[in-house]
Amino acid sequence: MYKAPVEEIAFTLKHVAGLTPALDGGHLGDLTDDLVDAILSEAGRFATEEVAPLAAIGDTQGARFVDGTVSMPDGWPALYRAWAEGGWNSLTASPDFGGQGLPHMLHVAALEMWNSGSMAFAIGPTLTIGAIEALTAHGSDHLKSTYLPKMVSGEWMGSMNLTEPHAGSDLGVMKTRAERRDDGTYRLFGQKIFITYGEHDFTDNIVHLVLARLPDAPAGTRGISLFLVPKFLVNDDGSLGSRNDAHCHSIEHKLGIHGSPTCTMIYGDGRFGDAPGAIGWLIGEENRGLACMFTMMNNARLAVGMQGVAIAEAATQKAIAYAKERTQGKAPGRQGSGMSPIIEHPDVARMLLTMKVLTQGARAITYACAHAVDLSHGDDAKHWADRASLLTPIAKSFATDAGVDVSSLGVQVHGGMGFIEETGAARLYRDARIAPIYEGTNGIQAIDLVTRKLPLSDGNHIRGFIAELREIAAKARAANTPELGETGARLEASIADLEAATEWLLATLAEGKQAEALAGATPYQRLFGLVLTGAYLAKGALADGGDGRNGERAVLCRFAAENVIGETVALKDRVMSGAASLAAARAVLG
Amino acid sequence: MYKAPVEEIAFTLKHVAGLTPALDGGHLGDLTDDLVDAILSEAGRFATEEVAPLAAIGDTQGARFVDGTVSMPDGWPALYRAWAEGGWNSLTASPDFGGQGLPHMLHVAALEMWNSGSMAFAIGPTLTIGAIEALTAHGSDHLKSTYLPKMVSGEWMGSMNLTEPHAGSDLGVMKTRAERRDDGTYRLFGQKIFITYGEHDFTDNIVHLVLARLPDAPAGTRGISLFLVPKFLVNDDGSLGSRNDAHCHSIEHKLGIHGSPTCTMIYGDGRFGDAPGAIGWLIGEENRGLACMFTMMNNARLAVGMQGVAIAEAATQKAIAYAKERTQGKAPGRQGSGMSPIIEHPDVARMLLTMKVLTQGARAITYACAHAVDLSHGDDAKHWADRASLLTPIAKSFATDAGVDVSSLGVQVHGGMGFIEETGAARLYRDARIAPIYEGTNGIQAIDLVTRKLPLSDGNHIRGFIAELREIAAKARAANTPELGETGARLEASIADLEAATEWLLATLAEGKQAEALAGATPYQRLFGLVLTGAYLAKGALADGGDGRNGERAVLCRFAAENVIGETVALKDRVMSGAASLAAARAVLG
Structure with a gap:
């Protein structure tokens, strides 16, 4: 059973992702170290004791669709109420509407734990929080005062309606239309698919945020507007009115x-x-709906990255526990009679350590991204906004790939038992698989990374970031402890791979060779994630956590440097030399 | 819908895996090229038209357990009868018992196609064929004459009973016991788990091959005997007698x-x-059961490798079809209005080409292994037996990993639709996941490869094999066509990685450093598979298939060389330098 790794999370937030320096520098208001610990501890307790025990029934029973309504799994409505009553919905929300106004970092850390408990449960509240963000940023005062207090309290949930059958990655071709009415409202007509928590019995009302097109809107993505469409209309006194013309057709x-x-x-x-006609209210300006959505889409991408971390953590814990308990064969060096716990077999240890490295690397990247989001409203806003922008696609893609890879290794460690559903390892493997797809496929993230994020500040933001990574590697080399092994030199080599691939991509984009640059986008994204994994593990190993675990962190970091991140050399090569053979081979696909 | 790639399979058999030279050299009896084509074509037709259409119902309905019996999915019993009546069960079986005595290569090629149609269906017959092999090799004349004709005709199926709750990878600790009776029979007592097709309604009788321990047996794997335990006893006239004391407890x-x-x-x-007491008959000698099982276990491992190839092929076909049909966004260079088929986006093309490379590489490796099995009974038996032994763990592991990786990419290419069960991509992803586990986990294969297979003929067999691979690379370099790009040089570099890692492992084993060698076993196995993928694709590209497709093969081979196999350098490094950090980091696992 999952146990929230509160100490590891706190360490990563404070000593790797930048929370402690930000607290010390007074960049996070009156937040204190003690409050951070208290929040993490309670979020972890809730995830461990309340959410995780209900994950299996959520999977086997599933959400059930009956006559236009959705029954959630047994125990889940009560779980949701307990979660909302715990104030978890309001962590980052504005105090103007009942929120606690806490940093995004704390939210993503809590999100990790709830998703480890049950990704299927946590995704619903995550989307509501996204809707709260969008509404807070772009809604009229009337909409905000009508909806936000109840959404922040958790009395109502939200949903995000983007996808249509022919409009997934490419939202420009969506067909849902909105007509203006004289009273300032709109009427919406159309079909949306893949709407997570579009219908359920957690709350009395559901506040749908819906993208649609006005009759006179320009074609493409510049002609999309965002609307608030409640399931039930809201009376002036805040009570629920009549049912709006919006419903769930199927799940x-x-x-x-x-x-x-x-x-x-x-x-x-x-x-x-x-x-x-579903009655809707415009959020933001007409035809600027996608921009409104993007406010929260970056955070949603990061939230999906957290799901990858969460699944990876849960899978790793489960596999380690099994590998300690299950005995088979004799490991090399085993003395005496009896079988060895399989954790003693080098190959099993390799799997488990790889799982740990990918999990902790993904965690550090996502937390660092959340930290950049937090600081992007402060003194050095441009720098941190660039950092958040740069890290978002890597956080989303590397962490969700880690979720898939680590949960697959988790099944493997369990052997035949891993294939049996009751064991639970297979559920993690199944749940993990959506995360590289939704909120922008990892291929879309790679396009975003290469074409929009590398060129930020004329390429100087990423160059500065690489210089920071070089400092970490230099410190690792200078530390030169036996525990760190060749970490410094290995990390420097991988950073050099990143730098070479980055400069090649910037030059290739500058020459207008879009296809060549895009051919290497996914290998580049992976390369970046591996380098960050190595660097952040080293940063952690070099920090003084004050918990006596630096030796452990150092040997894991060394394992990452000497056994995990080495394929940066092949990835760099693929970025810089792979486009021609990719273009030539496309003929094979017919 | 899956369509059996008969031409590609025939090409790989003939021009890559060695069928044509063996036919030309008269090593395969009176088998002719035309007969090969006829068999492949008909096996492909059966897979495409009969098996594949019943895969989805097999998945959604599943096998159902009711009161000690198992109902197979709707239509499956008739499918099985049609399959058996087609003579497919008897392809490789001895003519003495109604078989056709054809080479193993043809069997695995047909197996690939049936597994692409439905892995859940094909696994049953595969195990029966394994049971036929074991019985043919080790059974008494009485057992053979009683059971083999009906097993070869498909009237009865077989099952293989090895695993127990505490004895999976380590069979030495199994507890099922067998007692001798005065009439020469035995009585068996115990429980077996994970018994594939241990009960079903395809056939009237099921012939269980069961490993058990005699009361006076030595401990460990040298004290295990193999027994034939029929579900129904067989009367002297061949009719079914009373029910034996063996039953299915649950599924x-x-x-x-x-x-x-x-x-x-x-x-x-x-x-x-x-x-x-379940009445059983000894197969082979007492306490030599594991040796009897190993006869067929190597072929079973290869058969599981074929499942990996099969899933990869089915997933690739499905993803390519979807990527041609689905339009989203504009690919670089796209002119005019309208969206591009997603296959035109470089990142999607990269995924599809990677899928094709892994599939074809895995296919070539498994077929080459089957070819070695075929020739291991002929003039140069020792050489080919060594080759089959060496290739078996690679074929099993590389191909099953390819099944998982390729089916995962297949889900990804489908985007959100990939996560919806009705699409069918998710089924392949779920089915694929068992193959790296059963018939010896891929970690067990790696241990076998490093500790038992590398040292064959004092390491000279593998050295000779590497020399053969070098010849292919030299030919690719000499051909120097634009289509092949840098194939020659890249392949030579990867072969050098393989050679260095091999020599290091041989030296490390010779020094008795078992733990160090085993730490690198899985990276080494992967390295070997990637090198073989590059080499076999090059061999195919350099061959004259006479079908005008050499240009296509060359560009795919180049893609493999320049975009897929490059991580051999990191894998070699992991083998040769990874053990120390692995050993040090194990402390982290507690």
């Missing part, structure tokens, strides 16, 4: 996250209300 | 291959018969 039968209802939503077919 | 709820019943079998609890 999907999915590989994983069975407890999360994935809805097809119908807007404006006349099923409810006097005349067809 | 597992698994991640994948739902149509395949995975049974817990109970032997000798008195549920059937006059007195407790």
